[in-house]
Amino acid sequence: MSDMVRRQLKRGTLEMAVLKLLAERDMYGYQLVAALEERVGESFQVKEGTLYPVLYRLEDANLIEPYWEPPERGVPRKYYKITPQGTKRLQELIEEWQVFTAGVNKLLEGK
Amino acid sequence: MNEEVEIYIQKVLRHISASGEDRQRLEDDLRAHLREALEKDDLPTVLAKMGKPQEVAEEFMRGVRLKYAGFWKRLFAFIIDLAFCLLVILPSFVIGLVLNNAVPQRPEGLDYVIGAILIFFILALALTVVGTFLLYFPILEGRYGRTLGKKLLGLRVIRENGTSIGFKEAFLRRLPFYFDFIAIDALFIPFMAKKQRAFDLIAQTLVIEETR
Numbered sequence: 001m002s003d004m005v006r007r008q009l010k011r012g013t014l015e016m017a018v019l020k021l022l023a024e025r026d027m028y029g030y031q032l033v034a035a036l037e038e039r040v041g042e043s044f045q046v047k048e049g050t051l052y053p054v055l056y057r058l059e060d061a062n063l064i065e066p067y068w069e070p071p072e073r074g075v076p077r078k079y080y081k082i083t084p085q086g087t088k089r090l091q092e093l094i095e096e097w098q099v100f101t102a103g104v105n106k107l108l109e110g111k
Numbered sequence: 112m113n114e115e116v117e118i119y120i121q122k123v124l125r126h127i128s129a130s131g132e133d134r135q136r137l138e139d140d141l142r143a144h145l146r147e148a149l150e151k152d153d154l155p156t157v158l159a160k161m162g163k164p165q166e167v168a169e170e171f172m173r174g175v176r177l178k179y180a181g182f183w184k185r186l187f188a189f190i191i192d193l194a195f196c197l198l199v200i201l202p203s204f205v206i207g208l209v210l211n212n213a214v215p216q217r218p219e220g221l222d223y224v225i226g227a228i229l230i231f232f233i234l235a236l237a238l239t240v241v242g243t244f245l246l247y248f249p250i251l252e253g254r255y256g257r258t259l260g261k262k263l264l265g266l267r268v269i270r271e272n273g274t275s276i277g278f279k280e281a282f283l284r285r286l287p288f289y290f291d292f293i294a295i296d297a298l299f300i301p302f303m304a305k306k307q308r309a310f311d312l313i314a315q316t317l318v319i320e321e322t323r
Contacts, residue, residue: 029140030147047162048148049123050170052140056133057174075143 010044014054016097017044019090022064022082029055029078055080063089116145119158126168126274128256128267129175130322137171165274172273179306180266180318182297191260192248199243207236248288253281261318271305271315283314 021027021035032055033048058064063086070076082090120141124134141161148157161167214229215222251258256267256275268276268284287296287310296308305317 029144033144045160047160047166048144049141049161049164049167052137052144053167053171053174055140056136056171060174075146077143078140 010046013097014046014051015058016090016093018051018054018058019063019082019086019093022080023087023090026079026081028069028080032080058086062086113145113149113154115154115158116142116149119145119161119164122164123167123171126165127171127175128269128273128275128319128321129171133175141167168274169272172269175273177269177273177317178320178322180264180320181306182300184264184266184320185300185318186297188258188260188264188266191263192258195259196243196247200240203236203239203243207233207240210236245289248285249278249281252276252284253278265321266318267321268316268318271317276314276316280314280316284308284310284316286310 017036017040018032021032021039027035029052033046033051036044036046055064059066059080062083064080065083066078066080068076069079120138123141124138127134127137129137145157145161148160152160210229210233214233215226218226248258252261252268253276255262256269261267268281270276270280287293287308293308296310299309299312300306303312307317311317
């Protein structure tokens with residue numbers, strides 16, 4: 001798959017993927033990256049640095065919320081949790097995604 | 112903390128224009144992320160996974176609302192810059208003229224040495240005049256994203272994708288100034304959606320008001 005196509009697909013779905021993971025449990029940035037790679041696989045490998053700007057956008061839109069948690073050892077970590085608005089948005093995104101992919105799949109299967 | 116990690120973070124930050132708070136947030140997050148990643152992988156692997164500084168900056172700037180600087184503010188900054196330039200150019204020009212008249216016209220003996228020294232200084236002054244005219248804007252904009260006038264008025268030149276411009280863009284957008292049609296070029300500003308000069312469009316640059 002060309003880089004361009006992959007990037008566009010990722011751009012469109014990363015928000016949904018992050019919200020989905022945070023709906024399951026609170027995570028900090030590094031965990032999110034690791035979880036994305038583990039759950040979705042190579043095809044969805046994000047450039048790790050670009051995840052943070054996405055998190056900021058979700059935060060500014062009140063879809064997720066950061067909080068600091070001191071670990072057993074080392075420096076405090078910034079965890080993110082999903083907000084009620086975030087949960088609602090996730091539902092909308094999933095519905096849109098399913099309608100969209102169902103349509104495209106139907107097209108690809110042909111007559 | 113690893114030096115190359117810091118260099119990476121600084122490269123990302125250099126490409127973004129954002130308020131101090133937003134910058135700090137990204138800086139802290141990147142550092143924490145890199146620190147953790149380095150416990151599992153070696154540096155080249157970690158940096159490769161992070162993505163190019165330019166990519167990270169671009170993604171960051173996609174979420175930033177830009178405020179495009181308008182005609183009058185930019186004109187005012189331009190006037191301040193011209194004043195700064197004249198501050199350098201005028202004295203150099205006047206001193207050059209004075210020295211020029213002091214060059215011995217019918218040299219004998221030591222006069223040759225004096226004449227040579229004077230001509231050397233005149234050339235240096237002439238270079239200062241031409242250099243200021245040609246380089247003041249592109250060097251400052253290419254290196255720091257803004258001239259003195261823009262700094263005073265809180266303006267910054269960036270690429271259309273939000274990241275910092277380089278010397279190439281800085282020179283390209285300055286062409287109308289060198290060829291003396293910047294006034295016509297600037298007439299585009301009020302009519303363009305992103306308040307660009309015609310040569311901003313060509314260089315793919317924007318002038319924004321910084322939110323500091």
